[in-house]
Amino acid sequence: MNNIIECRNLTLAYDGVTVVRDLTFEVPRGEIMLISGENGSGKSTLVKTLLGLHKESSGEIKFDGAGRGRVGYLPQKSAIGADFPATVSEVVFSGFVGRLRYGMFLPRGAKDDVKKAMELTGTADIAEKCFNELSGGQQQRVLLARALCAAGDLIILDEPTNALDPVSAADMYKIIKSLKNDYGMTVLMVSHDLETSVTIADRVLHLCCDDAFCCPASEYAERLADAHADCGGIGNCESHHHGEAHHDDK
Amino acid sequence: MTISEIFAHDYMTVIVLRAVIVGVLVSVCSSLLGVSLVMKRYSMIGDGLSHVGYFALAIGAVAGVGSEFSLEAAIPIVILAAILILKLDDSPKISGDAACAIVSTGAVAVGTIIFGFVGTSTSDICGSLFGSASVVTVTNKDLVIAAVLFAVVVAWFALYSRQIFSVTFDEAFSSAAGCRAGSLRTVLAVLTAVTIVVGMKMMGAIMISALIVFPALTATQLCRSFRGVVIASAVTSVVCFILGFAAACFFSLQTGAAVVTVELAAFIISCIAGKIVRKRK
Numbered sequence: 001m002n003n004i005i006e007c008r009n010l011t012l013a014y015d016g017v018t019v020v021r022d023l024t025f026e027v028p029r030g031e032i033m034l035i036s037g038e039n040g041s042g043k044s045t046l047v048k049t050l051l052g053l054h055k056e057s058s059g060e061i062k063f064d065g066a067g068r069g070r071v072g073y074l075p076q077k078s079a080i081g082a083d084f085p086a087t088v089s090e091v092v093f094s095g096f097v098g099r100l101r102y103g104m105f106l107p108r109g110a111k112d113d114v115k116k117a118m119e120l121t122g123t124a125d126i127a128e129k130c131f132n133e134l135s136g137g138q139q140q141r142v143l144l145a146r147a148l149c150a151a152g153d154l155i156i157l158d159e160p161t162n163a164l165d166p167v168s169a170a171d172m173y174k175i176i177k178s179l180k181n182d183y184g185m186t187v188l189m190v191s192h193d194l195e196t197s198v199t200i201a202d203r204v205l206h207l208c209c210d211d212a213f214c215c216p217a218s219e220y221a222e223r224l225a226d227a228h229a230d231c232g233g234i235g236n237c238e239s240h241h242h243g244e245a246h247h248d249d250k
Numbered sequence: 251m252t253i254s255e256i257f258a259h260d261y262m263t264v265i266v267l268r269a270v271i272v273g274v275l276v277s278v279c280s281s282l283l284g285v286s287l288v289m290k291r292y293s294m295i296g297d298g299l300s301h302v303g304y305f306a307l308a309i310g311a312v313a314g315v316g317s318e319f320s321l322e323a324a325i326p327i328v329i330l331a332a333i334l335i336l337k338l339d340d341s342p343k344i345s346g347d348a349a350c351a352i353v354s355t356g357a358v359a360v361g362t363i364i365f366g367f368v369g370t371s372t373s374d375i376c377g378s379l380f381g382s383a384s385v386v387t388v389t390n391k392d393l394v395i396a397a398v399l400f401a402v403v404v405a406w407f408a409l410y411s412r413q414i415f416s417v418t419f420d421e422a423f424s425s426a427a428g429c430r431a432g433s434l435r436t437v438l439a440v441l442t443a444v445t446i447v448v449g450m451k452m453m454g455a456i457m458i459s460a461l462i463v464f465p466a467l468t469a470t471q472l473c474r475s476f477r478g479v480v481i482a483s484a485v486t487s488v489v490c491f492i493l494g495f496a497a498a499c500f501f502s503l504q505t506g507a508a509v510v511t512v513e514l515a516a517f518i519i520s521c522i523a524g525k526i527v528r529k530r531k
Contacts, residue, residue, distance in 0.1 A: 015342065051426035073426040084289055084419060087475040097416035098428030104409045130474035150427040 003064060004029045004154050004186045005050065010059035014045045018057070025205055025214045029064070029153075032180050032187040034197050034217065037207035043190045044076075046207065047158055050188070070098070072151025074143050076158045077136070088134070088142050089127040092118060095149025110149070117148040120183075121175055137168025144175065155179065157189040161197075169193070173200055194224060266499070269388040269452065273491050273509075275400040276449040280458075281465035281487030282407045283442050285480050286418045288466040291346070295335055295439065296459035298350035299446045302331040304455040305361035306447070307378045311368045321395055324447045331357070332439035381454030381506030388451065396448050403441055407480070410434070415476050453506035461487065464513035471517075471524035490516050 005027040012020040019042035027033050035043050048054035050061065051073055072095075092114050099107045118124040121141040126134065131142060140160065147155055160176065161169040177200050179185045191197040198204060204220040206213055287293055306324035313323055331353055338349035365375055407414065416424045417431045425431045442462070449458045469482035494509030501508075 051422075053422060053425055070428070071426060073423055075420065075422055083470070085470050085474055085476055085479045086415070086419060090415060090476050091419065094412065094416035094419060094424075095427070097413055097424045100412055103413060106412070133474075146423070150423075 002029055003027060005064070005188075006062040008060050008062075010046075010049075010061065011057045012042055012045045012049055012054070013057045014042070014054075019045050020207060020212070023059070023207075023212050025212075027154075027186060027188060028203070029186055030180065030184055031202040032176065032189065032200055034194075034201035034204045034220075035188065035190045035207065036192075036194055036204055036220075037212075041207040043207055044158065047156055047188075047190055050156060070150070070152035070154070072147035072149075072155035074140075074147045074155070074157040074160055077140065077163050084132055086131045087127070088123060088129050088131055089114070091131050091142055092123070092127075092145045092149060095146035098150060113149055114145075117145040120148065120178065121145040122171070135168070137164050137171065140164060140168070140172060141175070144172075148179075151185065153184065154186045154188070157187065159190055159192060161191065161193050169196070173197070176200060198224060265386055265388070268390070268393055269505075270492070270495060272388050272393055272396045272448070273452055273495060273505075274488055275396040276445060276452075277461060277465075277487040277491040278484050279399055279403040279441070279445045280449060280461040281469075281483040282403055282480060283438060283445060284462040284464075284466040284487075285469070285476075285483050286414055286438055287442065288463055288470075289418045290421075292438075293459070293463050294347050294350040295332070296442060296446065296462040298335055298354040299328055299332055299443050300450060300455045300458045301354035301361075302328050302357040303447050303450045303458070304378055305357035305364075307450075307455075308361035308364035308368070308370075311370050312364055321392065321447055321451075324450075325444055328443040328447050329440050332443040333436065336435060336439050377454075378450070379454050379456050381450075381452055381457065381504055392448065392451065399441075399444050399448055403445070406437065406441065411477075411480075414438075419476075453509065454504075457506045457510045460510040460513055461491075464510070464517055465490070468513070468517045468520040471520040486516055486520075487513075 003026040007026070008024050010020060010023040011018060012023075019040070023046075035046065037043050045054060049056050051071060093106070093110070095117070096106055096110055096113075101107060115124070118127065121144050123138070123142050123145050126138060126142075131139065134142065144157075144160070147157075157176070161172050164172060173196060176187055176189065179187055189197060189201070198217050198221045201217040201220075204215055204217050206215075206220070284296070287296060303324055306327040307320075309327060310320035310323040313320070335346075335349050335353050338344050338352070339346040344352070362375075413424070413429055413434055416427075416429060417434050421431050445462075446458050449461055453461060465483040465487035466479070468486045469479040473479045473482045490512045491509050494512040495505060497503060497512065498505040498508035
């Protein structure tokens with residue numbers, strides 16, 4: 001199977017309100033897919049559902065290969081307590097939590113995986129520092145290293161550059177690109193920073209009311225530019241109608 | 251009773267030693283579980299469960315065990331309450347602290363009415379709230395239960411430390427990575443329930459949760475790694491208990507109150523020490 005995730009007719013509800021209706025899309029292996037959409041359009045609910053933290057109302061999700069349980073996940077920044085005592089290396093090693101032997105011992109090769117993840121994210125030199133004393137950008141890279149330890153070949157990033165300064169954000173994008181190019185990973189990324197994130201994405205899934213669509217990133221970038229010229233929003237339910245979510249293979 | 255009187259008799263030495271051992275075992279358990287509870291913002295569960303413990307003692311009184319605190323009756327009741335609080339916490343309509351408040355105040359109210367019906371003396375009710383005035387009440391059975399609890403808690407913490415850390419640090423991530431966070435949380439709540447019941451006789455229902463919260467908070471002021479906090483929490487807890495117990499013997503104080511006062515002092519000192527160390531950096 002060339003797709004790492006296939007979703008068919010997915011309907012998602014949050015607190016009894018349907019936020020995503022009848023969504024069909026695929027995530028091709030080895031690509032970066034951006035999930036965009038207004039607040040409340042169901043991006044976070046979709047991510048939680050893919051992670052198995054939220055139950056879909058109807059429809060089906062198919063994972064290829066290692067699948068659920070081997071998905072690396074970078075949560076939104078605010079989710080983690082600021083006063084938690086932990087060293088960077090403790091946090092990164094906790095990425096193996098789902099892969100522990102007998103639920104207790106590190107899997108074989110864990111130390112090498114950690115070393116690789118820390119080198120990739122540039123966190124090797126702060127391994128013994130206290131996590132909550134780091135800058136926002138450093139913390140985000142540590143959490144990415146943790147996600148890499150959990151990941152098979154799929155990683156889901158929930159607003160990875162949110163609340164980061166421009167330099168840290170640029171670093172983050174560089175790392176994300178390298179995940180795909182140098183490590184052959186598939187990346188699903190929720191982002192509000194559309195202008196930059198669309199430049200590293202291959203494909204965009206735009207969630208909007210009943211009118212979600214999926215298209216190549218280049219096409220989305222053009223629409224983004226058009227939308228700016230019109231002073232209108234992108235993928236507004238009235239202005240753009242693309243019917244059922246679909247995408248064309250390049 | 252003065253210290254020389256206590257040790258004048260061999261049997262008193264045995265009784266005091268037994269109380270100290272039970273106290274130390276419970277202190278270690280509560281301090282380990284406390285790290286996870288405090289960091290997960292579950293401190294209130296300890297408080298809520300201790301009030302349920304008071305209710306459980308009332309049930310024990312009805313069952314006709316007399317004034318003697320019965321652990322066998324209390325343990326299952328408090329375990330059920332722990333599971334109930336977690337279930338309420340999961341429901342989107344009630345927040346965790348509200349769930350604790352409902353269970354704890356409800357338990358105290360019903361417990362007090364039951365004590366009234368049974369005709370339990372005020373001094374016995376005071377004993378269950380503030381801890382028994384005398385260490386003589388600690389029995390061999392208490393010692394056995396405390397030893398088993400200690401073995402289970404320490405083994406669980408040692409073997410599952412990676413999962414405990416990960417779920418405490420970030421439950422959503424751990425669940426997504428395939429860790430069964432829910433069952434870990436249940437084990438945590440059940441072990442906390444048993445620890446509270448075992449410690450309650452000496453510390454009292456009102457003060458037992460201090461044994462859970464204080465060592466973890468004190469350790470957090472001093473250590474920057476999770477492993478460090480776990481170890482420091484256990485050490486602080488044992489040292490504070492022994493100091494408090496000794497003070498209670500020497501100055502004829504209530505054991506629970508003396509231990510908690512020492513815990514409070516240790517916490518204040520650690521706050522100041524932590525500030526000074528960080529400023530120097």
